Amino acid sequence: MGLRIYNSLSRELEEFTPLKDGHVSIYSCGPTVYDYIHIGNARTALVTDIIRRYFEYRGYNVKLVQNITDVDDKIIARANANGISPSQLAHANSQAYFDDTQRLGIQPADVHPRATEHIPEMIELIQTLIQKDAAYVVDGSVYYRVNAFKEYGKLSRRKPEDLLAGARVEVDERKEDPRDFDLWKAAKPGEPYWKSPWGNGRPGWHIECSSMAMKHLGETIDIHIGGEDLLFPHHENEIAQSELATGCTFARYWVHIAFLKIDGSRMGKSEKNFIFLRDALDKHPAEVIRHFLISAHYRHPLDYASDSLHTSESAIKRLTNCLQALKKIAETADSTQNQKSSDEDKCLMAAIQTMQTRFAEAMDTDFNTAQAMGTIFSLITQVNKSLMDPTEVSIKTLKKAYNVIRETSQILGIYSMDEKNVEDTFTYLKPLLELLLEIRQDARNKKDWDTSDRIRDRLKQINIEIQDSHDGSTWKLL
Ligand code: AMP
Ligand code: ZN
Numbered sequence: 001m002g003l004r005i006y007n008s009l010s011r012e013l014e015e016f017t018p019l020k021d022g023h024v025s026i027y028s029c030g031p032t033v034y035d036y037i038h039i040g041n042a043r044t045a046l047v048t049d050i051i052r053r054y055f056e057y058r059g060y061n062v063k064l065v066q067n068i069t070d071v072d073d074k075i076i077a078r079a080n081a082n083g084i085s086p087s088q089l090a091h092a093n094s095q096a097y098f099d100d101t102q103r104l105g106i107q108p109a110d111v112h113p114r115a116t117e118h119i120p121e122m123i124e125l126i127q128t129l130i131q132k133d134a135a136y137v138v139d140g141s142v143y144y145r146v147n148a149f150k151e152y153g154k155l156s157r158r159k160p161e162d163l164l165a166g167a168r169v170e171v172d173e174r175k176e177d178p179r180d181f182d183l184w185k186a187a188k189p190g191e192p193y194w195k196s197p198w199g200n201g202r203p204g205w206h207i208e209c210s211s212m213a214m215k216h217l218g219e220t221i222d223i224h225i226g227g228e229d230l231l232f233p234h235h236e237n238e239i240a241q242s243e244l245a246t247g248c249t250f251a252r253y254w255v256h257i258a259f260l261k262i263d264g265s266r267m268g269k270s271e272k273n274f275i276f277l278r279d280a281l282d283k284h285p286a287e288v289i290r291h292f293l294i295s296a297h298y299r300h301p302l303d304y305a306s307d308s309l310h311t312s313e314s315a316i317k318r319l320t321n322c323l324q325a326l327k328k329i330a331e332t333a334d335s336t337q338n339q340k341s342s343d344e345d346k347c348l349m350a351a352i353q354t355m356q357t358r359f360a361e362a363m364d365t366d367f368n369t370a371q372a373m374g375t376i377f378s379l380i381t382q383v384n385k386s387l388m389d390p391t392e393v394s395i396k397t398l399k400k401a402y403n404v405i406r407e408t409s410q411i412l413g414i415y416s417m418d419e420k421n422v423e424d425t426f427t428y429l430k431p432l433l434e435l436l437l438e439i440r441q442d443a444r445n446k447k448d449w450d451t452s453d454r455i456r457d458r459l460k461q462i463n464i465e466i467q468d469s470h471d472g473s474t475w476k477l478l
Pocket of ligand 1: 029030031032033039040041042043044226227228229230257258259260261266267268
């Protein structure tokens with residue numbers, strides 16, 4: 001049985017087949033950067049990270065794109081309240097987003113497109129929609145004509161009457177139909193704006209994701225991910241815009257992540273019941289927070305309670321203790337002197353094999369991280385039992401248990417291998433890499449692209465990737 005994904009479009013568990021053999025393209029709706037992210041936002045980012053890691057583990061070549069919404073009403077309002085420009089606020093919070101998610105062990109996406117850097121693509125897409133009679137201009141604003149797309153509502157399965165009452169549909173006399181939505185908003189005094197064929201203005205939220213997804217991943221993408229709140233209207237509108245413009249399927253599988261709740265309500269900024277991820281990370285190791293956030297299947301709501309992270313802390317301690325004990329035995333024992341084939345040994349080997357099968361089954365069934373973690377902890381129970389009398393089990397079997405537990409926990413990111421060694425290596429690696437980046441930057445300033453590319457390519461050969469952005473260059477271990 002292959003990998004199956006619950007597709008919100010068909011509302012069924014479907015066998016996953018990629019558009020292009022061996023490759024998976026994923027678009028995940030990223031943050032609107034008006035503030036730091038809370039642990040609810042982190043759940044969505046983390047599930048995306050695990051889906052990506054699992055595809056990579058299964059040998060797929062993954063291209064993940066996660067946008068940054070850096071122009072929006074909330075950003076403008078917060079920037080005004082703080083007395084800074086919207087772009088300053090968005091810049092600071094997007095950097096904070098990268099810092100916080102990196103601390104949680106989330107690997108950066110392959111591309112993090114910013115809305116403000118894709119305005120020409122958005123204008124082009126809006127022009128195509130106008131040409132196709134699917135959009136109309138009123139007083140410098142452009143609206144999408146929902147009636148033009150016969151399949152409108154196919155994702156949310158809302159009927160026209162429900163749609164009228166739908167979220168984010170504001171009463172606006174200028175619209176032909178109350179369901180129509182903004183593609184381009186005419187500039188209001190004091191707000192950031194860009195030039196367009198319809199006058200100064202800024203893009204609507206939905207068109208941002210359609211254009212950035214199609215620019216970086218093509219007209220049809222394999223998987224589109226987002227929180228459950230985005231299904232309607234955001235994703236419904238993305239489908240309407242993209243499919244009407246291209247005539248192709250926009251996303252083949254739609255994945256929606258359920259909310260993190262606190263006291264029964266959604267954790268959210270407006271509810272003022274949130275915990276910033278950075279505050280949680282100041283108090284708990286990343287692995288503990290990861291363990292908690294994936295302790296329920298992503299389609300089920302997860303409840304945060306004051307003792308949630310303590311429970312995860314005990315689990316991570318159990319995992320770490322077990323791996324450390326196994327590692328010590330594997331390193332110190334002489335395997336030639338221990339070739340047991342006792343019942344205890346056979347029993348442990350069978351438990352390891354069962355666990356491997358069940359772990360793969362759980363992850364293959366719509367990325368069921370809760371069940372997958374369960375298989376790791378059941379094996380730990382078995383290993384701990386065997387370790388009561390380690391002379392009864394062979395070193396080979398214990399080594400196998402060590403490798404399997406370590407590998408599967410690393411797919412979930414709940415165990416960072418040889419933390420001490422990694423830290424030591426970083427102590428030396430960091431200043432060296434900073435020096436190399438500095439030299440490369442000097443070369444780039446002198447337009448010496450050969451040297452710049454040579455440094456980047458040589459580092460890539462030793463699994464260090466340099467990423468260039470407006471704010472400079474950063475590096476990561478691959
Ligand atoms: P926002 O910055 O509000 O646009 O949210 C960024 C991402 O986090 C979106 O995909 C939201 O659906 C998701 N999100 C927001 N609140 C929660 C929550 N309480 N639990 C899980 N995901 C959330
Ligand atoms: Zn989006």
